[in-house]
Amino acid sequence: METLQRTRVMSGTRPTGRLHVGHLVGALGQWVELQSTSEVFFEIADIHAFTTGFEDPQHIRDSREELVLDWLAAGVDPLQATLFLQSGVPEISELHTLLSMIVPLSWLQRVPTFKDQIEALGADISTYGFLGYPLLQLCDIAVFRASKVPVGKDQLSHLELGREVVRRFNHLYGPTLVEPDAILSEFPAVPGTDGRKMSKSYHNTIDLADDEETTRKKIRSAVTDPKKVRRNDPGEPEICPVFALHHLCNDARVPWIRDHCRTGELGCVDCKTELAETMNAWLRPVRERRASFDRATIDRIITDGTDRARIIAADTVRDVKRAMKLL
Amino acid sequence: METLQRTRVMSGTRPTGRLHVGHLVGALGQWVELQSTSEVFFEIADIHAFTTGFEDPQHIRDSREELVLDWLAAGVDPLQATLFLQSGVPEISELHTLLSMIVPLSWLQRVPTFKDQIEALGADISTYGFLGYPLLQLCDIAVFRASKVPVGKDQLSHLELGREVVRRFNHLYGPTLVEPDAILSEFPAVPGTDGRKMSKSYHNTIDLADDEETTRKKIRSAVTDPKKVRRNDPGEPEICPVFALHHLCNDARVPWIRDHCRTGELGCVDCKTELAETMNAWLRPVRERRASFDRATIDRIITDGTDRARIIAADTVRDVKRAMKLL
Numbered sequence: 001m002e003t004l005q006r007t008r009v010m011s012g013t014r015p016t017g018r019l020h021v022g023h024l025v026g027a028l029g030q031w032v033e034l035q036s037t038s039e040v041f042f043e044i045a046d047i048h049a050f051t052t053g054f055e056d057p058q059h060i061r062d063s064r065e066e067l068v069l070d071w072l073a074a075g076v077d078p079l080q081a082t083l084f085l086q087s088g089v090p091e092i093s094e095l096h097t098l099l100s101m102i103v104p105l106s107w108l109q110r111v112p113t114f115k116d117q118i119e120a121l122g123a124d125i126s127t128y129g130f131l132g133y134p135l136l137q138l139c140d141i142a143v144f145r146a147s148k149v150p151v152g153k154d155q156l157s158h159l160e161l162g163r164e165v166v167r168r169f170n171h172l173y174g175p176t177l178v179e180p181d182a183i184l185s186e187f188p189a190v191p192g193t194d195g196r197k198m199s200k201s202y203h204n205t206i207d208l209a210d211d212e213e214t215t216r217k218k219i220r221s222a223v224t225d226p227k228k229v230r231r232n233d234p235g236e237p238e239i240c241p242v243f244a245l246h247h248l249c250n251d252a253r254v255p256w257i258r259d260h261c262r263t264g265e266l267g268c269v270d271c272k273t274e275l276a277e278t279m280n281a282w283l284r285p286v287r288e289r290r291a292s293f294d295r296a297t298i299d300r301i302i303t304d305g306t307d308r309a310r311i312i313a314a315d316t317v318r319d320v321k322r323a324m325k326l327l
Numbered sequence: 328m329e330t331l332q333r334t335r336v337m338s339g340t341r342p343t344g345r346l347h348v349g350h351l352v353g354a355l356g357q358w359v360e361l362q363s364t365s366e367v368f369f370e371i372a373d374i375h376a377f378t379t380g381f382e383d384p385q386h387i388r389d390s391r392e393e394l395v396l397d398w399l400a401a402g403v404d405p406l407q408a409t410l411f412l413q414s415g416v417p418e419i420s421e422l423h424t425l426l427s428m429i430v431p432l433s434w435l436q437r438v439p440t441f442k443d444q445i446e447a448l449g450a451d452i453s454t455y456g457f458l459g460y461p462l463l464q465l466c467d468i469a470v471f472r473a474s475k476v477p478v479g480k481d482q483l484s485h486l487e488l489g490r491e492v493v494r495r496f497n498h499l500y501g502p503t504l505v506e507p508d509a510i511l512s513e514f515p516a517v518p519g520t521d522g523r524k525m526s527k528s529y530h531n532t533i534d535l536a537d538d539e540e541t542t543r544k545k546i547r548s549a550v551t552d553p554k555k556v557r558r559n560d561p562g563e564p565e566i567c568p569v570f571a572l573h574h575l576c577n578d579a580r581v582p583w584i585r586d587h588c589r590t591g592e593l594g595c596v597d598c599k600t601e602l603a604e605t606m607n608a609w610l611r612p613v614r615e616r617r618a619s620f621d622r623a624t625i626d627r628i629i630t631d632g633t634d635r636a637r638i639i640a641a642d643t644v645r646d647v648k649r650a651m652k653l654l
Contacts, residue, residue, distance in 0.1 A: 046653060047424065047425065047428065047653075050425075050428035050429075050651070051428060054428050054429050054499065055499065057500065057651050057652040057653075058652055060652065061652040061653075087425075087648065087653040090417060090418075090421040090644075091417075092424075093420060093421040093423070093424035093425065094417040094420040094421060094424075096420070096423075096424045097374065097419075097420035097421075097423045097424060097456070097463065098374065098377075098414075098420065100454065100455045100456035100459060101374065101377035101378060101381050101454055101455075101456035101457075102377075102381050102454060102456075103454055103455040103456070104453065104454055104455075105453045105454060105455055105457075105458055106453070108455055126431065126432045126433070127427065127428055127429060127430055127431055127432060128427045128428075128430040128431075128432055128435055128458070128459055128462060129424070129427035129428035129429075129430070130428075130432075131432055131455070132427060132455055135455060136424070172381065172382065173384065317417075321414065324377070324384050325384040325385055325387065325388040326373060326374075326384075326388075326414040
């Protein structure tokens with residue numbers, strides 16, 4: 001009997017805090033689609049989290065289960081997907097050390113995110129591990145011989161470096177590793193409550209784990225068109241994050257809201273109340289799913305997935321070491 | 328009953344070629360002394376060998392057993408010492424990836440050997456792993472919680488960096504790792520057959536694995552005082568490597584040789600013949616020991632030592648991960 005080999009896809013998230021509706025309509029939505037067509041591996045990238053968070057390991061530790069809860073809430077299915085802990089697969093770290101021997105320093109130094117992040121976050125972040133971030137990412141992928149990786153445009157340079165490392169390895173030691181291709185994904189930008197891109201670092205998110213009252217409060221204090229001061233002032237919906245958020249959960253009502261904001265007939269308070277209610281209704285099944293998992297179940301999902309991941313990872317590292325004549 | 332805890336000592340060698348008499352009177356002599364007073368771990372540093380030799384893994388592979396044979400020939404006792412393969416203890420690589428997250432890039436960039444070697448060997452050597460060399464060395468040591476490390480003056484900066492990494496780890500995550508102290512060892516310089524320091528890279532060595540005829544040939548073609556052209560010319564023994572080598576294996580005759588070289592009564596051919604015979608006699612027990620081990624025994628010594636090493640290494644990495652709240 002022939003076996004139909006499904007495409008192997010790898011992705012992951014650093015456990016550094018809770019996921020928000022931007023993730024839900026972005027990467028998480030894509031993950032849920034991918035899991036039914038591909039063999040997917042989703043990584044809790046806890047070692048990666050140390051690149052920016054090494055001074056607060058407790059936060060990384062606490063974020064681990066929260067992250068998996070957010071995944072499950074979004075519809076990630078542990079029966080279809082392998083959810084695993086990066087630090088629980090030591091083969092990834094081993095591969096990282098082995099491959100470090102063939103990666104020219106200049107390849108890592110020229111990755112645009114390296115200099116950008118140092119400029120953005122200061123020299124404190126400039127550790128040896130931070131310089132090696134894209135290499136460790138490649139190891140996450142290569143250890144499963146994943147052929148497809150969903151990436152945003154900003155991470156494309158990391159994947160390109162990873163592909164170069166694979167080519168170099170295969171050239172030096174014989175064909176062993178799989179060169180991963182990007183699934184280039186650009187999701188519609190979701191604005192946060194302050195109008196900037198929704199992002200944990202801006203404190204402008206609506207989180208999957210928020211309760212309904214918190215969601216209401218966040219939306220009540222959201223920024224709107226600053227020129228619409230009083231109820232009957234005409235508004236400009238195109239620059240209003242509240243209007244943009246209606247698209248996520250209240251699409252049918254968008255034309256009516258646009259028109260009545262422009263004429264001034266719809267006030268911001270009413271508009272926000274409607275958003276809060278539809279947002280909460282939209283998130284209700286997600287949040288109910290989130291609440292349905294107990295701690296023991298989460299632990300078991302992580303343990304089972306990590307065990308499964310290790311079997312494949314060990315197989316790859318064995319081949320890598322054989323190719324390097326270390327066995 | 329109280330147990331007397333012996334000092335734990337760690338050292339290692341990269342499998343990049345055969346050992347020579349310079350090693351025998353240097354590091355290897357010290358190892359043999361240390362094994363009877365301390366708990367010693369001697370590493371076949373095969374991953375480290377990739378920093379300079381990644382293009383020729385077969386050479387590293389072939390050098391592995393030769394290296395252990397040289398150790399055993401010199402008197403290293405596998406019943407007293409743990410001889411292990413670096414790549415066979417993946418916990419070292421895992422620790423390397425974990426610690427990479429807390430090591431500032433600048434610490435590695437300022438290690439003098441980093442810039443020196445790039446100047447000496449060219450930019451090709453400048454890989455990510457090469458930059459991390461001193462960190463991987465620290466992992467070799469720290470994974471066994473060794474408190475003493477024999478080092479030459481040129482490696483002191485590596486150990487100092489390693490101590491800094493340990494202090495930083497213990498400061499960030501609580502006391503976990505042992506700060507290793509140097510056993511600073513300066514051995515008498517042994518000249519090679521061309522008068523420069525005996526070193527594999529100069530092709531001027533007398534190897535433990537050489538047979539007696541090869542030893543004779545190498546000594547016959549050795550450089551002597553260039554002003555002593557004919558037999559009866561007076562020589563200057565202090566600048567002659569052949570004279571210096573007599574000290575290793577023919578010490579009692581050194582005064583006589585010095586005097587008769589100076590007067591011109593001793594010719595270089597006779598002097599070399601005497602050196603070759605005493606050198607071979609001195610090395611005979613070493614070479615006989617070398618020949619007494621078969622391949623299967625060597626394999627078993629490495630396997631047993633690596634198994635023993637892994638037990639201790641796994642224990643340390645477990646503590647490290649617990650301190651980093653990864654478990």
